[in-house]
Amino acid sequence: MGTLIARRLLALVPLLILVSFFVFILITLVPGDASVELAGGENATPERIAEVRQELHLDEPVFQQYGRWLGNAVQGDLGHSLYARTSVSQDIAERLPITLSLVAAALLVGLLVGVPLGILAAMRPAGAVDKASRFGTTLGISIPEYWLAIILVVLFAVDLRVLPPSGYVPFFEDPLGWLEHIVLPAVALGTWSAASLSRQLRAALIDVLDTNYVRTAWAKGGSTRVIVVKHALKNAAIPVVTILALQIGFLMGGTVIIEEIFTIPGMGPYFLRGVISFDVPVIQGVVLVFVLAALLLSTLADITYGFLNPKVRVQ
Numbered sequence: 001m002g003t004l005i006a007r008r009l010l011a012l013v014p015l016l017i018l019v020s021f022f023v024f025i026l027i028t029l030v031p032g033d034a035s036v037e038l039a040g041g042e043n044a045t046p047e048r049i050a051e052v053r054q055e056l057h058l059d060e061p062v063f064q065q066y067g068r069w070l071g072n073a074v075q076g077d078l079g080h081s082l083y084a085r086t087s088v089s090q091d092i093a094e095r096l097p098i099t100l101s102l103v104a105a106a107l108l109v110g111l112l113v114g115v116p117l118g119i120l121a122a123m124r125p126a127g128a129v130d131k132a133s134r135f136g137t138t139l140g141i142s143i144p145e146y147w148l149a150i151i152l153v154v155l156f157a158v159d160l161r162v163l164p165p166s167g168y169v170p171f172f173e174d175p176l177g178w179l180e181h182i183v184l185p186a187v188a189l190g191t192w193s194a195a196s197l198s199r200q201l202r203a204a205l206i207d208v209l210d211t212n213y214v215r216t217a218w219a220k221g222g223s224t225r226v227i228v229v230k231h232a233l234k235n236a237a238i239p240v241v242t243i244l245a246l247q248i249g250f251l252m253g254g255t256v257i258i259e260e261i262f263t264i265p266g267m268g269p270y271f272l273r274g275v276i277s278f279d280v281p282v283i284q285g286v287v288l289v290f291v292l293a294a295l296l297l298s299t300l301a302d303i304t305y306g307f308l309n310p311k312v313r314v315q
Contacts, residue, residue: 012299019295020073023288024066056082073288079281081274088285091270096289099266101171101178102259103251105186110193110247117194118201119228122236125206133198140195145254149188149261156184166263185262189254193247200243204236245301249294 053059057068072079078088121133157165163184169177208214209232217227252267259268267286274282 012295015295016292017070019291020070020288021066023284023291024069025062069284078285078288081282082279083277084279088281091282092267092285092289095265095267095270098168098170098264099252099255099259099268102182102185102189102255102264102266103248105182106190106193106251106254107244107248109186109190110197113190113194114197115201118198119205119233121198121202122205122209123228130202133202137195137199140191141199143191145188145192146257146261148191149185149258152184152188153261166261168262168264168266181262181264185258185264188261189251189258192254193251196243196247197240201236201240204239205232208232208236241301241304245297248297249290252290252293 050059057065060068069079076089078092080087081091117133117137121130124130153165156163164181165184167181169181171178205228209228214227214232217231255264255266256268256271258264259266260272263269267289270282271286273279274286
């Protein structure tokens, strides 16, 4: 198991370098020039544009720019916003916990709803619960999260007035206030997660429950809880772990729109403002953090396979 973990972590090093290069180079290929806007837009003179490009080191070769940016990024310095003049690293450090709390809440919704629903549906395929589950999960996968978010705001915030329509309260300042503000965005973001987990777990669990060793356990008089939870669920969880790791990355991306709808001061509005104003350091910093999170989650999923299935362990 230690060999598996070591190899996965070592494999991250060249991958991180490659990903960081593509994050940097893709931004440089996007149409537009921040130096023109900073120099005065349409009224900017060529001399002023050249001066701004020199200040931002945009007149240097691309690889030289990348080397400087990567060296600073390794030290935790992602540069400064071109317009706000604030540290991108500091802005991300302040906003990332907010986004992660939303992702965690949405993932909790997915697990609390998707896992029990998938187990119940797999216990009696083609039964009433299974049919209702498949109908519900189809809706959950099909409905756009931003549309569901608006419906939830209209229903629970405007009509019933039981939950706030927007805003955010830090968890450690007021846990109850945080819960009240996070419920609607978490449900809007976590519905797709619950539907996907339920479907994946149902399919995997049906296959496992049909194997010979499970049939033998039933024949020996084993209880439903022991057979399903202790034996079948562990093997059925392997494909679910893959979906779960991918979902966390998807949920982080989904926060961009959800946070904007609910006016949550997380990474989403920060990133959108960076895109609209073509604030290159902000765009690069946020994209890099999201990509790093996706890579780490993928590696964690690979390592988890070793615990769930000894066959995939590297000796």
